[in-house]
Amino acid sequence: MNTMDQTDRTFMKMHGLGNDFVVLDGRARKLAMTPALATALADRHRGVGFDQLAVIVPGAEVDAELIFYNADGSISAACGNATRCIARHLMDETGKTRLRLKAGARVLEARDAGQGLTSVNMGPPETHWQGVPLARAMETLELPIEGGPTATGMGNPHCTFFVADAEAVDLESRGPEIENHPLFPERTNVQFVSVTGENILRMRVWERGTGVTLASGSSSCATAVAAHRRGLTGPEVTIHLDGGEIRIRVTDEGVWMTGPTAHVFTGTLTDAFLESLT
Template sequence: MPAMQRRADIGLPFMKMHGLGNDFVIVDARAHAAALPAPLVTAIAHRHFGVGFDQLAVIEPGRGEADAHLIFYNADGSTSAACGNATRCIARHLMAKSGKAELTLTTKRGTLYARDAGNGLTSVNMGQPQLDWAEIPLAREMDTLELPIDGAPTATGMGNPHCTFFVDDAEAVDLEARGAEIEHHPLYPQRTNVQFASVIGPDRLRMRVWERGVGVTLASGSSSCATAVAAARRGLTGRKVTIELDGGTLQVDWREDGVWMTGPTMHVFSGTLTRDFLDSAE
């Protein structure tokens, strides 16, 4: 059997959570270490033969003074340095368990700060955006405000790469076709998340998302942050915006200390992956 968390050899406990329909399997590995090889991650991700998720997150013990360390996987088994909505879900869970109103979390993206925003909402500071071509990264030096791609999208890094198109009507875009095409564009050597956004009011955007390694999702926290940054840079909005996604609404505020994202979360259920399932995924 693979070297992963086993409690009394009964399987692998997990939580199913979502932020605006952007859904996650969360494995708490603070007390028992967990190793999740790519075949197991993809098996769990399958919505018919597994549990189903947009991303899987592992909670590890905090490093230094941090409350916890987070690791993220996409549905195709690849890893991601950032996942905003999963970070908010985990922060809400940890705050509920600890009674704390503020947390410090570490990720491959860096140190993130989370807090209870009241009324059941959770805020996470996703850090400063990466605006230089080499940090995003892009394949070669260029102006990240308008890329040499049809539609002149904006490139932004939020610990993961993003490509944001501003269009008249986000609803009219063939998201599956365009998202899959742009994810693998040669300008993005690590692939990219893709957003199509329309300005629908003062500091209000309608956005739809294609996530790299996943596909169409109902929401994306890091994509929302990237889109808010891109809109502000292009003078379409101010730095504080409301973003309407397929799964609901997020508030994004690009401040001096980073990009703050606020929205609801939901812990749907807890369960245990059986030994039979874990063994079948080896």
């Protein structure tokens, strides 16, 4: 049923480095979110438009729990830039400088990094084939796919290709091909990455269930982990994406990502829009 009560219709539009989100606050109200409604909201011509949709709900022993939807209505267990955006919103709301947020099976720590930046620890990476997950047992450092990409789990699956020139890759063609590769039973996010300097990477992203995006937090974390595992960088990197710059630090306690966020506007869905979905 694609209907929402009058009190359910307010949403926030946010982005992190151009990776944009619709955010609904369900802490004080029950939201009737469905894959069909998420897909309708994702439409950039007839809806609001987003790369991912996030619903904030109450959580036990955490400041909040986050539920993510991709633009095709599928669920995603992780969305790093949306987590940073929501963390900043909750910090501004509560005055706290540290938060604990639950996303999927992970509890993530968020911090105010100063100068308007927000940091989130996305948790430890999964580098075993079952944790990514992959369809069968294999080494994840170099998959048996042309180009020898690295597989990483960051609460969601990632496939990272290291190439001479990320700009030259036909992302619209290669992205969906790899997203739906049979080695990835849950599909995968796809990154094409070039090393452009000491601990500096250029990355372009195809997100599972969404397509080309200007940035991706979890993809940035997976790329930093893959580059460090392959000896291409140290544990701290700066990644240049189509939407801007993000800093990633791989530690024993998890992968920290730090970057800017933006709350663009707050809006209200109309009766006519909701009724058009029934």
